Amino acid sequence: MAVEVVVRNCGKLLEGPHWDSASDTLLFVDISGRAVHRYDPNTGKNKTVQLGENVGAVVPTKDGRLLIAGRHTFSYLDWESGKLEPIAAVEPDKPNNRFNDGKCDPMGRFWAGTMGPEERPAEVLLHQGTLYCLHTDLTVKPHFDQISISNGMAWSLDHKTLYYIDTLLEYVDALDYDKETGEIKNRRHIIHAPVEEGLLDGMCIDAEGMLWIAMFQKSRVNRYNPNTGEKLQTIMFPATNITSCCFGGPNYDVLYVTASAEGLTDGELKEQPLAGSVFKVTGLGVRGLPANVFG
Template sequence: MPIEITCVAPTRSAIGEGAVWDVGDQRLWWVDIPHGLIHRFDPETGANDTFDFGEPVGCIARREKGGLVIAAKSGFWFFDPENGAREHIGDPEAHLPESRFNDGGTDPQGRFWAGTMKDMGTPEPCGAFYRLDTNLSVSKWKDGFWTTNGLAFSPDGSRMYLSDSNPKVRTIWACDYDGDTGTPGEPELFFDTRQAKGRPDGGTVDADGCYWQAAIEGWCLRRFSPKGEILETVEVPVEKPTKPMFGGKNLDILFFTSLGQSVTQREAQPEAGSLFAITGLGIKGVPQARFKG
């Protein structure tokens, strides 16, 4: 079966991001960060419903108790897109008004992880990764990042991946992960993207334990072995893919979001910022846990 890439939701978002497939409702959830929009795509009907959160949204996850958990400009929130109900959990960076949350997701145990970045003014390495536990306590794990990104967990939950997209860093790391306590080990170099085109953006893993990277500014997605070896490069029709995520009934469709603002060669990528789907890869993903808090 040949590989096919299709634009399935032509939103032309400013910063399409945060793709997460929910096995329970069989929908792909994703966001347009600066516009604060949350999208819900149904591959069976092609419908892409949109909900306005009212402030920049970095990443989201479905919540086991219903609705969503969100990492936004003003911290962690619960949000019910059906009725608009909002509940603020807390803002660990209220003292950094120029920062916001960026990439994140759940670990296999149902904790919610999200990273921050400075979004206004002169860039600085003041980003950090935070863990929202199921009792709603918030813990900072590690700081000193420019643009937190690439968060994903191996299928067995024993490994955590993360990256920094900033041109000064453009590095992917991996570390051991203790699922019982939610504690990562010390990050070790996984791949320095100076060796290949495109900086590291969002990431996910497949059922074989391989890590997928959206190569922003690289016009491609890249698949790595658990040892950090490039196994496959999939060229895509947009310059700035941002977040891959396996979905569909059989978890064999690789969806990816993209960035629409500040792209070059606009005429060559009219759907930049939209949601795309790749079929025919012959590879399956792993289910994403819902937040259990």
């Protein structure tokens, strides 16, 4: 197994990596840097589109466009011009909230959740967020609220379960998921991650049905069995605040991992010169699956 940096010091709060199989590139966002990135491992180039707002997540669409969860708004993004085409806004009564992380489900709906105002990384006004689903007909449905930091999502291999993270709970939750309607119910805890492991952040699933979870504040990604709650593996990184991960590459055998430099002191940045970078992990002996797209 090897851990390498692939995009060095490219942002403040990197999040939401998504392997775009149509272009063989890695999409990711810089939330506080207000940017969407596209890294091409074949050329080593990282291209960026600057936006006029925070951006919590980006996903491709079946028609070739990009879709973002911005600060408060779902929008299409034209990569060439950088222009946004708003679709739907949420939470006009909570102007200090913002979207944080999102992902498409097996039927092409886009799920994204919000969080309250943040004084420092992971220090937020509690229970201000809501989980939303943008359906393919562009209608938006809220599902549950009282979320502190809406974060990682993944769907089980049989498409019957949504795995979900609210970062400050110390638990990964599971919900019964109806693929045809997008309805979710029966929320329960399935994995406990004590604070010594870090704060649960972004998440993906591998071809064996195991969950890979970025552990904020503790320099690691952990692999868990969602059926037993057992921690199976830990990978360490040269940055404290690991934010998310996804599988990519032509064979989906590369784990791409994002990290944040947000809120670090000058001294901490000197100790962590690769904070705010993107890493890759190879030689894991396990593969991921193609990511879902919108539409």
